[in-house]
Amino acid sequence: MTEHNNRSTTIIARRFRGFLPVVVDVETGGFNAATDALLEIAAVPLEMDEQGIIYPHKTVAFHVQPFEGANIEEAAIKFTGIDPYHPLRIAHPEADALQEIFKVIRRAVKSSGCKRAILVGHNAHFDHGFINAAVTRCDLKRNPFHPFSNFDTVSMAGLAFGQTVLSRACETAGIDFNNQEAHSARYDAEKTAELFCTIINRWQELGGWEQRSSWEQDFE
Numbered sequence: 001m002t003e004h005n006n007r008s009t010t011i012i013a014r015r016f017r018g019f020l021p022v023v024v025d026v027e028t029g030g031f032n033a034a035t036d037a038l039l040e041i042a043a044v045p046l047e048m049d050e051q052g053i054i055y056p057h058k059t060v061a062f063h064v065q066p067f068e069g070a071n072i073e074e075a076a077i078k079f080t081g082i083d084p085y086h087p088l089r090i091a092h093p094e095a096d097a098l099q100e101i102f103k104v105i106r107r108a109v110k111s112s113g114c115k116r117a118i119l120v121g122h123n124a125h126f127d128h129g130f131i132n133a134a135v136t137r138c139d140l141k142r143n144p145f146h147p148f149s150n151f152d153t154v155s156m157a158g159l160a161f162g163q164t165v166l167s168r169a170c171e172t173a174g175i176d177f178n179n180q181e182a183h184s185a186r187y188d189a190e191k192t193a194e195l196f197c198t199i200i201n202r203w204q205e206l207g208g209w210e211q212r213s214s215w216e217q218d219f220e
Contacts, residue, residue: 012048012112015209019118020109021046021151022144023056023196025189026130027080029072033126033133037070038094039063039082040185041131043101044193045108046120052209054200056193060104061186062097063089067137080183095138098131105144117144122166122192124150153196160199166191173198 012020023044030036042061048054066072066084083089092100105117121127128150135143157169166188170177175194181187203209 010113011050011052012046012054013114015048015052015054016114016118018115019146019149020105020112020114020116021054021120021196022105022108022117023120023189023193024124024127024131025121025185025192026127027082027183027185028076028130029066029070029084030076031126032071033129035071036076037064037066037072037084038130038134039066039072039080039084041097041101042185042189043105044189045105045117046193046197047112052204054197056190056197057108059186059190060101061189062100063091064097065091065093067094067134094134095140098134098138098140102140102142102144106142109144116146118146119150120153120192120196121150122153122188122195124152124154151196153192153199156199157195160202166195170195 023046025042026038027040028036028038040061040063042059044059045057046054047057072084077083084091109115109117119128119131128145128148131145132147153169154164157173158164161169161172163169163172167177167179167182170191173195175191175198177191
């Protein structure tokens with residue numbers, strides 16, 4: 001690993017106390033993580049350059065097959081526009097989709113010099129709850145995410161821009177947002193990632209994070 005890469009990974013590891021922010025969005029068949037289907041999931045690991053500017057990396061996303069016995073609320077399907085049983089929908093079993101996403105996240109955590117991922121989401125408790133429920137349901141091991149801590153861009157956007165709805169927060173932040181593409185996990189995760197990075201980078205511009213002192217501290 002080059003000196004440049006060493007310095008870059010150290011910055012993001014120190015910036016978030018050894019946790020790598022990974023933006024997640026899920027689309028579901030309802031609001032109950034224990035009973036309702038997980039239908040889509042997308043994750044966007046974040047990276048940081050040596051100036052401390054954070055930015056999105058590659059998105060990984062899957063359509064997900066409803067687990068056996070899953071509840072799917074009609075109102076939820078009307079809202080997202082997802083047809084879980086469309087013959088042309090390429091969907092993966094829940095366990096397979098999560099395992100592939102976890103592999104990508106674990107590689108990102110390792111390459112960044114972090115010790116674990118931390119979930120970033122718009123209403124993060126919702127996405128976190130569905131992921132934790134699916135992990136339990138599928139008996140998956142090595143979940144890369146912190147089990148309960150997360151970053152919620154609803155609160156962050158409310159503070160930074162006075163907006164809590166994703167589309168309005170993005171528009172206020174100067175981020176293009178297409179309502180016709182919204183409510184797909186990939187699109188919403190990517191826009192949430194842009195929003196999170198915008199807030200973090202703007203905070204740094206205002207002097208909110210002292211990089212030099214952070215490099216000298218042990219994040220353990």
